[in-house]
Amino acid sequence: MALLLEGDASERMIARYLQKSQVYVYEESGAVVGVCVLQHKTDETCEVMNIAVLAEHRNQGIAKKLLLHAIDSARNRGCRSIEIATGNSGIGQLYLYQKIGFEMVSLELDYFVKNYEDPIIEEGIPCKHQVRLRMKL
């Protein structure tokens, strides 16, 4: 849960999607250092609900490996697309997701203001809007 909370500040939201999702973990020396949560949303679409890597293991390609695994899993389940959403302030995440091949498809204004109790600030940028990205499979 500590790792999942790095990818999503709301334990309430995590609890809601966790029970309907598959959880993939990345282990090093028997310890979980990365996590990726994938949910089958519709017949044709899967969504990555959460992805996080322990701070001391970042920038080693672990998130990329987890995302590529999630993409393969979605494809093997017969999905035609996979989605992922992040905040407007998630500059590094937007870089990573687009570099892998996700494309921005929509912006939900004030999503984080409406759904999260406490304000979220990343690198000095207020996180207010949700950016949704999609990759065709």
Ligand SMILES: CC(C)(COP(=O)(O)OP(=O)(O)OC[C@H]1O[C@@H](n2cnc3c(N)ncnc32)[C@H](O)[C@@H]1OP(=O)(O)O)[C@@H](O)C(=O)NCCC(=O)NCCS
């Ligand atoms: C976002 C996160 C999962 C990335 O994990 P990671 O294992 O460090 O990512 P990777 O090493 O696989 O990065 C792959 C690429 O993205 C880039 N990247 C990743 N995070 C970045 C960041 N914050 N800023 C800039 N670039 C970043 C890497 O430089 C790398 O680029 P390259 O292929 O050109 O070398 C990790 O920073 C994290 O756990 N953050 C906190 C949780 C979070 O925000 N989750 C996402 C919620 S939407």
